Amino acid sequence: MEPTNKIALITGGSRGLGKNAALKLAAKGNDVIVTYRSKKEEADEVVAQIEALGLKAAALQIDTGVVKSFPQFKEALTAVLKEKWNRDTFDFLINNAGIDAASPFAQTTEEDFDNLLNVHFKGVYFLTQTLLTTIADGGRIINLSTGLTRFATPGYAAYASMKGAIEVFTKYLAKELGSRRIAANLVAPGIVETDFTQRAFNSHPGMHDFISSITALGRPGQPDDIGGVIAFLCSEEARWINAQRIEASGGMFL
Numbered sequence: 001m002e003p004t005n006k007i008a009l010i011t012g013g014s015r016g017l018g019k020n021a022a023l024k025l026a027a028k029g030n031d032v033i034v035t036y037r038s039k040k041e042e043a044d045e046v047v048a049q050i051e052a053l054g055l056k057a058a059a060l061q062i063d064t065g066v067v068k069s070f071p072q073f074k075e076a077l078t079a080v081l082k083e084k085w086n087r088d089t090f091d092f093l094i095n096n097a098g099i100d101a102a103s104p105f106a107q108t109t110e111e112d113f114d115n116l117l118n119v120h121f122k123g124v125y126f127l128t129q130t131l132l133t134t135i136a137d138g139g140r141i142i143n144l145s146t147g148l149t150r151f152a153t154p155g156y157a158a159y160a161s162m163k164g165a166i167e168v169f170t171k172y173l174a175k176e177l178g179s180r181r182i183a184a185n186l187v188a189p190g191i192v193e194t195d196f197t198q199r200a201f202n203s204h205p206g207m208h209d210f211i212s213s214i215t216a217l218g219r220p221g222q223p224d225d226i227g228g229v230i231a232f233l234c235s236e237e238a239r240w241i242n243a244q245r246i247e248a249s250g251g252m253f254l
Helices: 016-027 040-051 067-085 110-130 157-180 198-203 207-213 227-233
Strands: 007-010 031-036 057-061 090-095 135-144 183-189 245-248
Touching: 007 016, 007 067, 016 031, 016 040, 016 090, 016 227, 031 040, 031 067, 040 057, 057 067, 067 110, 090 110, 110 157, 135 157, 135 227, 157 183, 183 227, 198 207, 227 245
Parallel strands: 007 031, 007 090, 031 057, 090 135, 135 183, 183 245
Antiparallel strands: none
């Protein structure tokens, strides 16, 4: 029998943009699995909020920068899918987990570079590969990019380069998985006020006003501006959108 609800898996779904996307997906009637790296209580709170809507949810631990842990994660995911949903697949993979490490090009260390590479590109590449047989035919893959691949802001050369790689990777996913009717797209937020960017806002007192001044809609982004875009790309209405980069920045640097 066809399952009633689709299932979304969101990495880094315990806070910020990932949490907002999880709740927006749930509001559209999707069940949700969120992952967290270290703060289980935050992930459990998201699960509780989704369950309060009468939907199913689960939380799983993973460090998306550690590729060797992915087979074990797949085993845990498979067990949860069987136990809670009596399924061996899920429908939507949202590669959202990320780390912030602003570092001017001249001062970027190899360790900084590798940390960004492992989480934002290598981890996304191999986690998607690991879970490929677990994503249902006709499913969706949503990767997170950034406005910084379109415009350059000093201090983010390494971070933006990893996201640039993700943008190319997403086109290849769309091409190679098309035979399985799996669509792959990108959401590229501009600056969003979350705990992810809090350090940048706190260390630059005029940043809020500056971001507002170079954004057509006159303010920095909020998580609520992004989650709905991710949920839309997982909807039936978005079934013909594929291999696209959708920037949700309010019109930064136009």
